[in-house]
Amino acid sequence: MIEENDTLLLYAPVPLYSSDNGYLLEDQACNGLRLWAENFKHVIVMFPVQHGVAPPSWIPLRSAQVDFEHVEVVALPTAYRIDQFLRHQAAIRRQIRELIDRARYLSFSIGGLIGDWGAIAAMEAHRKKRRFAVWTDRVESEVVREQVHSGKTFKKRRMAALTHWPMAMLERALIRRATVGLFHGAETYAAYEPYANAAEIVHDIHLSEKDRIPPMELAKKKSAATQGPLRICYVGRADAMKGPTDWVQVMVELNKKGVEFQATWLGDGEALPAMRAEVTRQGMEDRVKLPGFVKDRTVLLETLRRSHILVFCHKTPESPRNLIEALVSGTPIVGYDSHFPRDLIASHGGGVLTTPNDIGALVATLEALAHDRVRLCTLIDRATLDGEPFNDVAVFKHRSEVIRAHL
Structure with a gap:
């Protein structure tokens, strides 16, 4: 039975980078953690982990001014190759199911195919008959479809040709099963609203x-x-x-x-x-x-x-x-x-x-x-x-209110 708490469980595809000094995360994603914590008593965020040199805008989580008494970061393995996904999926499904049981509100970023833990989380929430939101900021399958012609190599063009249609089918299936689709901007809203039980235009910006x-x-x-x-x-x-x-x-x-x-x-x-x-x-x-x-x-x-x-x-x-x-x-x-x-x-x-x-x-x-x-x-x-309407505090408050209203 779900406890009457105020915990939000999120999946975000922004990669964590492992380093000798702990994890590194994109500076804007760190700002997002702070803003979610202003709107929920407890926030659990799942991120995929990558190794190697982080991009320049990634900063140490320890120095990000995030209140880790109220924010819990969960590192998941990156598994965008089929062999990685098959190796990790059973254990990660169990882990995600346990996290779902701890949270009252569920919102998962989707937009991939193999190794998209947001899609897996949405499937697990649906199996548990839990209400959940899906979020996306672009029509990922259309981005991939564009690469059929614009890909720099034959391998990229071939992979795009093979994956863009299954990706589109997965996107639509998840959106149909979600309680609400949270779509960043009118472009994604127009593409996905026909498949949603309920749909809302939201924004994800980091301007104060x-x-x-x-x-x-x-x-x-x-x-x-x-x-x-x-x-x-x-x-x-x-x-x-x-x-x-x-x-x-x-x-x-x-x-x-x-x-x-x-x-x-x-x-x-x-x-x-x-x-x-x-x-x-x-x-x-x-x-x-x-x-x-x-x-x-x-x-x-x-x-x-x-x-x-x-x-x-x-x-x-x-x-x-x-x-x-x-x-x-x-x-x-x-x-x-x-x-x-x-x-x-x-x-x-x-x-x-x-x-x-x-x-x-x-x-x-x-x-x-x-x-x-x-x-x-x-x-x-x-x-x-x-x-004038746009600032980070306002848009995260709006998205939080939408999540509470629907879930």
Whole structure:
């Protein structure tokens, strides 16, 4: 029998890294632990463990200011290969069943196939006839399906062709069995809502109120936007799903049209070498900067605040947080139309959306804004208004309230 407690059990696919000084976890995931603990008396979070060198944004859990009297971290083996999964699944199923019995509220991140412990947890909760939520921030099967054509190697393309459809079937089966689907942004909501018993749009961001652009800085930004080069940015991974090839081509076409601009893409990824090569081939190194990964979030926010526009060319159905970060920075979002950005700017119109994959339409929009600075300044004001509802405390409180209401 489930005890009347206030314990939340979560699965998150963010990997823990094992080190001599204990576990390392992504800095934003550490912030998530703190915020969950503000909304539940006890939180148990399952993470997969990886070995080796952690990425730069991973920090020691010991120094993350997490209250471990109220937060319990459970390390599960990484098992994305079939042999690993078969070796571990029986023991991990038993462990997950025991954790489910300890918790009143259950919410599991899903979005994989082999070795997705969130999917296994959802299955075990269903077998126990427990109410549970599933959460996802992108349509993972569609991301994989895109790799059928964009994969860098034949092996990756073949694997994507074999797995994207079973992955989609698993996603839908889990969502149908869940009490509620928690979908980050309108893009994932639109894709998954037809299969859900109940569905809610939620957000998962890690911007505090102090990260919002201050009024005086906003006024200076608008004044600077009335003249000079159009300042363009993008912040995110240089992967095929983000449309980096389209983004660079947009800059090439703007340059050909004689538009004065300065563009920066902050982020590393498989496509970055090809992006740099094309910029060099076009002789645009003075206009387009591709510095790669930047760990310092202060630099990221300064780049967003300084920019007049965030230009995006997203290819797959997801709900990227960088669009919210731009709005909170008073930066209009301009790029390919889809459910997520359309929903973000529905209230005040803090951006311009163009036909997906139509580079010419996006170039024309940017050229028009470069020559109409009054409209650009209006968009900056509207973007600031569209960004007002978003901060980490508010969105985690909202998701916690949704979990309590449904479960």
